[in-house]
Amino acid sequence: MRFDVLTIFPSLFEHHPREGILGKAIEKGLVEIYPVNIRDYALDPHRTTDDRPYGGGEGMVMKPEPIYGALESVERKDRSIVLLLTPQGERFDQAMARELAALEQIILVCGRYEGVDERIRELCIDREVSIGDYVLSGGELAALVIIDAVSRLIPGVLGGERSAEEDSFSDGLLEYPHYTRPREFQGLRVPEVLLSGDHEKIRQWRRAESLKRTLARRPDLLEKARLTPQDLALLEEVKKELQGGVHQG
Numbered sequence: 001m002r003f004d005v006l007t008i009f010p011s012l013f014e015h016h017p018r019e020g021i022l023g024k025a026i027e028k029g030l031v032e033i034y035p036v037n038i039r040d041y042a043l044d045p046h047r048t049t050d051d052r053p054y055g056g057g058e059g060m061v062m063k064p065e066p067i068y069g070a071l072e073s074v075e076r077k078d079r080s081i082v083l084l085l086t087p088q089g090e091r092f093d094q095a096m097a098r099e100l101a102a103l104e105q106i107i108l109v110c111g112r113y114e115g116v117d118e119r120i121r122e123l124c125i126d127r128e129v130s131i132g133d134y135v136l137s138g139g140e141l142a143a144l145v146i147i148d149a150v151s152r153l154i155p156g157v158l159g160g161e162r163s164a165e166e167d168s169f170s171d172g173l174l175e176y177p178h179y180t181r182p183r184e185f186q187g188l189r190v191p192e193v194l195l196s197g198d199h200e201k202i203r204q205w206r207r208a209e210s211l212k213r214t215l216a217r218r219p220d221l222l223e224k225a226r227l228t229p230q231d232l233a234l235l236e237e238v239k240k241e242l243q244g245g246v247h248q249g
Protein backbone atom coordinates (compact mmCIF):
# COMPACT_ATOMS: atom_id res chain seq x y z
CA MET A 1 0.00 0.00 0.00
CA ARG A 2 1.24 3.45 -0.91
CA PHE A 3 0.12 6.53 1.07
CA ASP A 4 0.75 10.01 -0.35
CA VAL A 5 0.05 12.67 2.26
CA LEU A 6 -0.51 16.28 1.24
CA THR A 7 0.17 18.57 4.19
CA ILE A 8 1.82 21.82 5.22
CA PHE A 9 3.54 19.81 8.02
CA PRO A 10 5.35 16.97 6.17
CA SER A 11 7.74 16.36 9.09
CA LEU A 12 4.83 14.85 11.07
CA PHE A 13 4.99 11.87 8.68
CA GLU A 14 8.72 11.35 8.81
CA HIS A 15 9.13 9.83 12.29
CA HIS A 16 5.91 8.59 13.88
CA PRO A 17 4.96 6.00 11.25
CA ARG A 18 8.49 4.57 11.24
CA GLU A 19 8.20 3.16 14.78
CA GLY A 20 6.64 -0.14 15.86
CA ILE A 21 4.47 -2.37 13.69
CA LEU A 22 4.08 0.25 10.99
CA GLY A 23 7.84 0.86 10.96
CA LYS A 24 8.43 -2.86 10.36
CA ALA A 25 5.87 -2.83 7.54
CA ILE A 26 7.72 0.08 5.90
CA GLU A 27 11.07 -1.72 6.28
CA LYS A 28 9.55 -4.81 4.65
CA GLY A 29 8.28 -2.67 1.75
CA LEU A 30 4.62 -3.54 2.44
CA VAL A 31 3.76 0.11 3.19
CA GLU A 32 5.20 3.28 1.62
CA ILE A 33 4.51 6.79 2.97
CA TYR A 34 5.30 9.85 0.87
CA PRO A 35 4.67 13.23 2.49
CA VAL A 36 4.10 16.02 -0.04
CA ASN A 37 4.61 19.58 1.16
CA ILE A 38 1.67 21.63 -0.13
CA ARG A 39 3.77 24.79 0.34
CA ASP A 40 6.17 23.58 -2.38
CA TYR A 41 3.33 24.11 -4.87
CA ALA A 42 2.41 27.66 -3.81
CA LEU A 43 2.68 30.06 -6.73
CA ASP A 44 3.83 33.28 -5.03
CA PRO A 45 7.23 34.27 -3.61
CA HIS A 46 5.84 34.12 -0.05
CA ARG A 47 4.66 30.54 -0.67
CA THR A 48 1.17 31.34 0.65
CA THR A 49 -1.15 28.36 1.26
CA ASP A 50 -4.15 30.14 2.84
CA ASP A 51 -6.23 33.28 2.36
CA ARG A 52 -9.26 35.11 3.75
CA PRO A 53 -12.72 33.73 2.97
CA TYR A 54 -14.82 35.38 0.25
CA GLY A 55 -17.96 36.76 1.89
CA GLY A 56 -16.07 37.54 5.09
CA GLY A 57 -16.06 35.78 8.41
CA GLU A 58 -13.63 34.21 10.86
CA GLY A 59 -10.48 32.28 10.01
CA MET A 60 -8.60 31.36 6.88
CA VAL A 61 -9.23 29.01 3.96
CA MET A 62 -6.64 26.86 2.18
CA LYS A 63 -6.06 28.17 -1.35
CA PRO A 64 -6.86 25.78 -4.19
CA GLU A 65 -3.75 26.18 -6.43
CA PRO A 66 -1.11 24.72 -4.05
CA ILE A 67 -3.27 21.66 -3.22
CA TYR A 68 -4.09 21.17 -6.91
CA GLY A 69 -0.41 21.37 -7.87
CA ALA A 70 0.58 18.98 -5.08
CA LEU A 71 -2.05 16.49 -6.28
CA GLU A 72 -0.83 16.75 -9.89
CA SER A 73 2.68 15.89 -8.68
CA VAL A 74 1.54 12.54 -7.23
CA GLU A 75 2.00 9.49 -9.47
CA ARG A 76 -1.32 7.64 -9.61
CA LYS A 77 -1.61 3.85 -9.42
CA ASP A 78 -4.56 2.06 -11.05
CA ARG A 79 -6.56 1.48 -7.88
CA SER A 80 -6.20 4.73 -5.94
CA ILE A 81 -8.46 7.11 -4.03
CA VAL A 82 -8.17 10.73 -2.90
CA LEU A 83 -9.44 11.35 0.64
CA LEU A 84 -9.99 14.74 2.27
CA LEU A 85 -9.68 14.72 6.07
CA THR A 86 -12.34 17.06 7.38
CA PRO A 87 -14.73 17.32 10.37
CA GLN A 88 -17.58 17.26 7.80
CA GLY A 89 -16.57 13.85 6.47
CA GLU A 90 -18.12 10.42 6.80
CA ARG A 91 -17.00 8.75 10.05
CA PHE A 92 -13.98 6.45 9.71
CA ASP A 93 -14.47 2.95 11.14
CA GLN A 94 -13.12 -0.60 10.78
CA ALA A 95 -15.42 -1.32 7.81
CA MET A 96 -14.03 1.70 5.94
CA ALA A 97 -10.49 0.60 6.88
CA ARG A 98 -11.19 -2.80 5.25
CA GLU A 99 -12.49 -1.15 2.06
CA LEU A 100 -9.46 1.11 1.84
CA ALA A 101 -7.03 -1.76 2.49
CA ALA A 102 -8.15 -3.35 -0.81
CA LEU A 103 -6.68 -0.42 -2.79
CA GLU A 104 -3.10 0.12 -4.02
CA GLN A 105 -2.79 3.80 -3.16
CA ILE A 106 -4.46 6.25 -0.78
CA ILE A 107 -3.86 9.97 -1.28
CA LEU A 108 -4.66 11.89 1.91
CA VAL A 109 -5.29 15.64 1.77
CA CYS A 110 -4.85 17.23 5.21
CA GLY A 111 -6.79 20.43 5.76
CA ARG A 112 -5.83 23.17 8.23
CA TYR A 113 -7.57 26.39 9.28
CA GLU A 114 -11.32 26.53 8.62
CA GLY A 115 -11.00 24.20 5.64
CA VAL A 116 -10.09 23.98 1.96
CA ASP A 117 -11.54 25.89 -0.98
CA GLU A 118 -14.73 24.10 -2.10
CA ARG A 119 -13.48 23.74 -5.70
CA ILE A 120 -10.77 21.30 -4.53
CA ARG A 121 -13.54 19.11 -3.14
CA GLU A 122 -15.48 19.32 -6.41
CA LEU A 123 -12.52 18.68 -8.71
CA CYS A 124 -10.26 16.28 -6.85
CA ILE A 125 -11.80 14.58 -3.83
CA ASP A 126 -13.33 11.08 -3.98
CA ARG A 127 -14.35 10.75 -0.34
CA GLU A 128 -14.40 13.01 2.74
CA VAL A 129 -13.48 11.41 6.04
CA SER A 130 -13.62 12.39 9.74
CA ILE A 131 -12.19 10.24 12.53
CA GLY A 132 -14.73 11.29 15.18
CA ASP A 133 -16.66 14.04 16.87
CA TYR A 134 -13.92 16.11 18.50
CA VAL A 135 -11.99 19.10 17.24
CA LEU A 136 -8.42 18.57 15.99
CA SER A 137 -6.09 21.31 14.79
CA GLY A 138 -5.89 19.81 11.31
CA GLY A 139 -6.16 16.63 9.28
CA GLU A 140 -2.64 15.34 9.97
CA LEU A 141 -3.39 13.26 13.08
CA ALA A 142 -6.48 11.89 11.34
CA ALA A 143 -4.27 10.86 8.39
CA LEU A 144 -1.92 9.03 10.77
CA VAL A 145 -4.89 7.20 12.33
CA ILE A 146 -6.08 6.06 8.90
CA ILE A 147 -2.58 5.01 7.80
CA ASP A 148 -2.19 2.96 10.98
CA ALA A 149 -5.60 1.26 10.87
CA VAL A 150 -5.39 0.45 7.14
CA SER A 151 -1.79 -0.78 7.25
CA ARG A 152 -2.62 -3.38 9.94
CA LEU A 153 -5.02 -5.02 7.47
CA ILE A 154 -2.40 -5.54 4.76
CA PRO A 155 -1.28 -9.19 4.61
CA GLY A 156 2.14 -9.64 6.24
CA VAL A 157 2.02 -6.46 8.35
CA LEU A 158 0.95 -8.16 11.58
CA GLY A 159 3.10 -10.93 13.04
CA GLY A 160 1.89 -14.45 12.30
CA GLU A 161 0.58 -15.30 15.77
CA ARG A 162 -2.32 -12.86 15.68
CA SER A 163 -4.38 -11.94 12.64
CA ALA A 164 -6.21 -8.65 12.19
CA GLU A 165 -9.49 -10.57 12.07
CA GLU A 166 -9.04 -11.77 15.67
CA ASP A 167 -8.83 -8.16 16.84
CA SER A 168 -11.52 -6.35 18.80
CA PHE A 169 -14.43 -5.22 16.61
CA SER A 170 -14.04 -8.09 14.16
CA ASP A 171 -16.73 -10.03 16.05
CA GLY A 172 -18.34 -6.79 17.18
CA LEU A 173 -17.63 -7.12 20.92
CA LEU A 174 -15.15 -5.47 23.25
CA GLU A 175 -12.27 -7.62 24.44
CA TYR A 176 -12.23 -9.59 27.67
CA PRO A 177 -9.77 -8.55 30.46
CA HIS A 178 -6.16 -9.67 30.06
CA TYR A 179 -3.75 -10.78 32.81
CA THR A 180 -0.10 -11.77 32.96
CA ARG A 181 2.37 -12.51 35.80
CA PRO A 182 2.55 -11.97 38.71
CA ARG A 183 -0.43 -13.93 40.08
CA GLU A 184 -1.01 -11.25 42.69
CA PHE A 185 -0.28 -7.55 42.18
CA GLN A 186 -0.99 -4.84 44.79
CA GLY A 187 -3.37 -7.25 46.52
CA LEU A 188 -5.30 -8.06 43.31
CA ARG A 189 -5.31 -11.70 42.18
CA VAL A 190 -5.66 -13.12 38.69
CA PRO A 191 -9.11 -14.77 38.33
CA GLU A 192 -8.83 -18.44 39.37
CA VAL A 193 -10.40 -19.76 36.17
CA LEU A 194 -7.46 -18.49 34.10
CA LEU A 195 -5.07 -20.64 36.18
CA SER A 196 -7.30 -23.74 35.96
CA GLY A 197 -6.02 -25.09 32.64
CA ASP A 198 -9.65 -25.85 31.67
CA HIS A 199 -9.72 -24.31 28.18
CA GLU A 200 -13.46 -24.64 27.68
CA LYS A 201 -14.17 -22.92 31.00
CA ILE A 202 -11.67 -20.18 30.13
CA ARG A 203 -13.31 -19.64 26.74
CA GLN A 204 -16.74 -19.32 28.41
CA TRP A 205 -15.44 -16.93 31.07
CA ARG A 206 -13.82 -14.71 28.44
CA ARG A 207 -16.93 -14.67 26.30
CA ALA A 208 -19.04 -13.71 29.34
CA GLU A 209 -16.61 -10.92 30.28
CA SER A 210 -16.67 -9.60 26.69
CA LEU A 211 -20.44 -9.54 26.71
CA LYS A 212 -20.66 -7.84 30.15
CA ARG A 213 -18.12 -5.24 29.17
CA THR A 214 -19.84 -4.49 25.90
CA LEU A 215 -23.21 -4.19 27.65
CA ALA A 216 -21.77 -1.81 30.25
CA ARG A 217 -19.61 0.38 28.00
CA ARG A 218 -20.82 0.06 24.41
CA PRO A 219 -24.40 -1.27 24.35
CA ASP A 220 -24.67 0.15 20.80
CA LEU A 221 -22.26 -2.58 19.62
CA LEU A 222 -24.52 -5.41 20.83
CA GLU A 223 -27.13 -4.59 18.19
CA LYS A 224 -24.74 -5.46 15.34
CA ALA A 225 -22.70 -8.19 17.09
CA ARG A 226 -23.00 -11.80 15.97
CA LEU A 227 -24.41 -13.51 19.08
CA THR A 228 -25.09 -17.18 19.71
CA PRO A 229 -28.18 -18.37 21.64
CA GLN A 230 -25.83 -18.94 24.66
CA ASP A 231 -24.61 -15.33 24.36
CA LEU A 232 -28.19 -14.06 24.40
CA ALA A 233 -29.06 -16.22 27.41
CA LEU A 234 -26.00 -14.97 29.26
CA LEU A 235 -26.88 -11.36 28.48
CA GLU A 236 -30.41 -11.85 29.81
CA GLU A 237 -28.94 -13.27 33.04
CA VAL A 238 -26.53 -10.33 33.40
CA LYS A 239 -29.30 -7.78 32.78
CA LYS A 240 -31.46 -9.43 35.46
CA GLU A 241 -28.57 -9.33 37.95
CA LEU A 242 -28.08 -5.63 37.21
CA GLN A 243 -31.79 -4.93 37.81
CA GLY A 244 -31.58 -6.89 41.04
CA GLY A 245 -28.77 -4.59 42.19
CA VAL A 246 -26.09 -7.29 42.28
CA HIS A 247 -22.85 -5.73 41.11
CA GLN A 248 -19.59 -7.44 40.19
CA GLY A 249 -16.82 -7.04 37.62
Ligand code: 9D3
Binds near residue numbers: 113133134136137142
Ligand atom coordinates in the same frame (compact mmCIF):
# COMPACT_ATOMS: atom_id res chain seq x y z
C1 9D3 B 1 -15.49 26.39 13.72
C2 9D3 B 1 -15.98 25.11 13.16
N1 9D3 B 1 -14.98 24.05 13.17
C3 9D3 B 1 -15.64 22.81 12.68
C4 9D3 B 1 -15.97 21.88 13.81
C5 9D3 B 1 -13.89 24.41 12.28
C6 9D3 B 1 -12.79 23.43 12.19
C7 9D3 B 1 -12.29 22.77 13.30
C8 9D3 B 1 -11.20 21.91 13.16
C9 9D3 B 1 -12.23 23.19 10.96
C10 9D3 B 1 -11.15 22.34 10.83
C11 9D3 B 1 -10.65 21.71 11.93
C12 9D3 B 1 -9.48 20.82 11.80
N2 9D3 B 1 -9.85 19.40 11.85
C13 9D3 B 1 -9.64 18.60 10.82
O1 9D3 B 1 -9.12 19.05 9.82
C14 9D3 B 1 -10.07 17.22 10.90
C15 9D3 B 1 -10.76 16.50 11.92
C16 9D3 B 1 -11.25 16.87 13.20
O2 9D3 B 1 -11.12 18.01 13.68
N3 9D3 B 1 -11.90 15.93 13.94
C17 9D3 B 1 -12.07 14.64 13.51
N4 9D3 B 1 -11.64 14.25 12.33
C18 9D3 B 1 -10.98 15.17 11.56
S1 9D3 B 1 -10.38 14.86 10.03
C19 9D3 B 1 -9.81 16.39 9.83
